[in-house]
Amino acid sequence: MHMNDTNSSARSTFGDSVIASPAVRTEQIRALIRLAKRWDRFFALLGLLAMMVGILTLVALFTEMVIDGLPRLNLDFFTSFPSRRAGQAGILSAWVGSILVMMVTALFAVPVGIAGAIYLEEYAKKNWFTDIIEINIANLAGVPSIVYGLLALGLFVYTFGFGQSILSAGLTLALLILPIVIVATREALRSIPRHIREAAYGCGASQWQVVQDHLLPYSTPGILTGVIIGMARAIGETAPIITIGALTFIAFLPPVPGTGEPAAGLFDWLFSPFTVMPIQIFNWTSRPDPAFHQNAAAASLVLVVMTLGMNGMAIWLRYRLRKKIKW
Numbered sequence: 001m002h003m004n005d006t007n008s009s010a011r012s013t014f015g016d017s018v019i020a021s022p023a024v025r026t027e028q029i030r031a032l033i034r035l036a037k038r039w040d041r042f043f044a045l046l047g048l049l050a051m052m053v054g055i056l057t058l059v060a061l062f063t064e065m066v067i068d069g070l071p072r073l074n075l076d077f078f079t080s081f082p083s084r085r086a087g088q089a090g091i092l093s094a095w096v097g098s099i100l101v102m103m104v105t106a107l108f109a110v111p112v113g114i115a116g117a118i119y120l121e122e123y124a125k126k127n128w129f130t131d132i133i134e135i136n137i138a139n140l141a142g143v144p145s146i147v148y149g150l151l152a153l154g155l156f157v158y159t160f161g162f163g164q165s166i167l168s169a170g171l172t173l174a175l176l177i178l179p180i181v182i183v184a185t186r187e188a189l190r191s192i193p194r195h196i197r198e199a200a201y202g203c204g205a206s207q208w209q210v211v212q213d214h215l216l217p218y219s220t221p222g223i224l225t226g227v228i229i230g231m232a233r234a235i236g237e238t239a240p241i242i243t244i245g246a247l248t249f250i251a252f253l254p255p256v257p258g259t260g261e262p263a264a265g266l267f268d269w270l271f272s273p274f275t276v277m278p279i280q281i282f283n284w285t286s287r288p289d290p291a292f293h294q295n296a297a298a299a300s301l302v303l304v305v306m307t308l309g310m311n312g313m314a315i316w317l318r319y320r321l322r323k324k325i326k327w
Contacts (some may be wrong), residue, residue, distance in 0.1 A: 062304070069297030077298060081251040082280065086291030091299050093250045094280035097166070098235060098306070100254060100269065101276055104170020105177065105234050110227055112174075113181030120182070121189045122211055141179035148176045149243025157244055164245030166254065167270040172240045177230030184226020188219035221318040228314035232307050238278040248283040250275045277303045 080090025124130045152172035162168045192215055200210045216223075254272035255264035277299060284296035 065297045065300055065304075068294050069299070069301040072294055072298035073301065077295075082249055082283075083251075086289055086295055089284075089292070089295055091277065091280055091302065093253060094275050094277045094299065095302065095306075096253055097250075097274040098276045100166050101169045101173065101241075101274065102231060102235055104166060104270070105173040106227075106231060108171060109174035109177050109181055109230065113178050113227075113230075114185050114223060116178075117182045117185030117189065118211060118215075121186045122207065122215070137179050137182055141183060144239075145176055145237050146239040146243060148172055149240030151175070152240060152244050163271060164247075164273060165271040166274045168244050169241055169246060169274060169276070172244055173234040173237060176237065176240065177234050180230040180233070181223075181226050184229065185219070185223045188222025188226070189215055191222060192218050221321045224314055224318055224321070228310055232310055235307060235310070236278055236303065238282055241276055241279060242282075246279050247273050247275045248279055277306075 077090045078095070079092055080088060081092050082094075083089040120130060120134065124133075149172060152168060152175065156162045156168040156171050157164060162171075196214055196218065197210055200214050205213070250273060254269035254274065257264055257266045257268065281296045281299045281303070284292040284299065287293075
């Protein structure tokens with residue numbers, strides 16, 4: 001009788017533990033979920049604080065720049081050459097030089113970068129050689145800009161004899177942003193669904209027809225984003241431009257084709273001395289006169305607006321192009 005009671009009690013205890021186990025496990029899972037949610041909230045708050053520190057710092061610097069530079073922004077500031085008198089100094093040669101250098105940069109970097117990306121992504125065989133090329137392209141995107149300046153000084157200025165010219169500056173910045181354009185173009189091509197390629201090949205299209213009629217139109221928004229990011233980086237670069245000999249003080253513009261005595265040639269402006277906005281800003285900030293610092297703030301504001309304008313144009317074009325795409 002005693003043994004039966006003991007067995008019955010054991011079965012009852014075992015049964016209770018079996019019945020209670022799901023509830024215990026559920027409570028443990030809920031505790032883990034609560035702990036995970038607390039950590040999620042903590043890291044979200046930490047990320048928000050870090051973001052606010054960066055944003056508030058940027059807003060403070062931008063506000064100070066606007067307060068200092070806005071009074072100097074007038075028509076004379078844009079149409080006057082640099083001067084030793086701060087009140088008469090302007091950025092005419094700087095913003096014209098920046099636009100011309102960016103034109104040369106885009107004309108060389110964009111076609112070469114897109115063509116190289118198409119070859120690597122669609123035509124090149126996957127082997128050790130292409131792997132080395134891809135690794136080098138990825139590494140070149142992080143190389144300091146001064147290295148490109150030293151390379152351009154030896155290659156474009158001395159070896160090719162282009163001198164300290166707009167052409168040398170444009171080619172230097174083109175090399176600088178070329179890895180960015182290639183990487184962005186390849187990512188844009190990879191984002192296209194594979195069934196588009198397969199459908200085009202199934203209809204008898206050649207590889208180039210697939211690239212021209214399908215891949216490039218669909219990847220244009222992503223390619224455009226990479227190009228504008230690269231151009232926005234190039235327009236603010238100073239180190240490689242100084243290395244190849246950009247002038248810090250220039251009171252003339254590149255020759256306009258067909259003007260002057262004798263008449264300037266169609267491409268004479270490519271070999272003209274130049275300056276750009278970052279160089280002009282650097283020149284003014286290095287002077288002790290506070291009036292030149294005000295000029296530097298105004299020029300910095302113009303440079304920021306130019307960069308924001310390029311990015312805004314990219315966003316608008318990308319939006320328009322994506323609306324036209326039908327998958």
